[in-house]
Amino acid sequence: MNGIERVCSFLDEAQTYYLATVQGDQPRVRPFGTALLYEGRLYIQTGKVKEVSKQIAANPKVEICAYKDGKWLRVSGELVNDDRRDAKVAMLEKMPSLKAMYSADDDNTQVLYFKNAKATFSSFTEAPETIEF
Ligand SMILES: Cc1cc2nc3c(=O)[nH]c(=O)nc-3n(C[C@H](O)[C@H](O)[C@H](O)COP(=O)(O)O)c2cc1C
Numbered sequence: 001m002n003g004i005e006r007v008c009s010f011l012d013e014a015q016t017y018y019l020a021t022v023q024g025d026q027p028r029v030r031p032f033g034t035a036l037l038y039e040g041r042l043y044i045q046t047g048k049v050k051e052v053s054k055q056i057a058a059n060p061k062v063e064i065c066a067y068k069d070g071k072w073l074r075v076s077g078e079l080v081n082d083d084r085r086d087a088k089v090a091m092l093e094k095m096p097s098l099k100a101m102y103s104a105d106d107d108n109t110q111v112l113y114f115k116n117a118k119a120t121f122s123s124f125t126e127a128p129e130t131i132e133f
Pocket of ligand 1: 016028030031032033034045046047050051052053
């Protein structure tokens with residue numbers, strides 16, 4: 001597995017990660033679970049109606065953090081909105097439970113990919129490892 005594949009599978013295995021955005025000078029954080037490797041990029045999914053989406057539109061800089069089996073992963077970078085139907089379909093196919101709330105053709109579903117991302121795997125026992133994508 002290459003670096004970005006390892007990042008995505010860590011997020012899959014952790015199941016839940018926490019996505020931090022900024023609203024003015026106030027950090028905002030919430031649980032997220034969507035992660036997809038598509039065309040070599042790491043995507044997440046949300047709804048355009050959510051505050052999180054509005055915060056990303058105003059300031060695309062985010063950080064996510066996930067923890068599993070004594071290791072934690074932080075990914076910082078910028079999120080880029082991708083309105084292509086193919087990318088939304090790929091997300092819904094990977095995460096079918098989303099289909100109860102979202103469809104590729106609604107006006108709400110949003111997928112975004114990381115740009116200028118720096119992912120760091122850390123633990124208490126090993127040196128941190130950083131991957132850029
Ligand atoms: C385990 C878990 C995973 C979640 N995954 C997502 C997700 O991938 N995308 C999403 O938009 N909301 C997800 N949610 C819901 C958001 O956390 C929730 O809508 C949150 O309020 C959004 O942030 P906001 O209120 O700042 O807009 C998840 C919730 C939980 C409990």
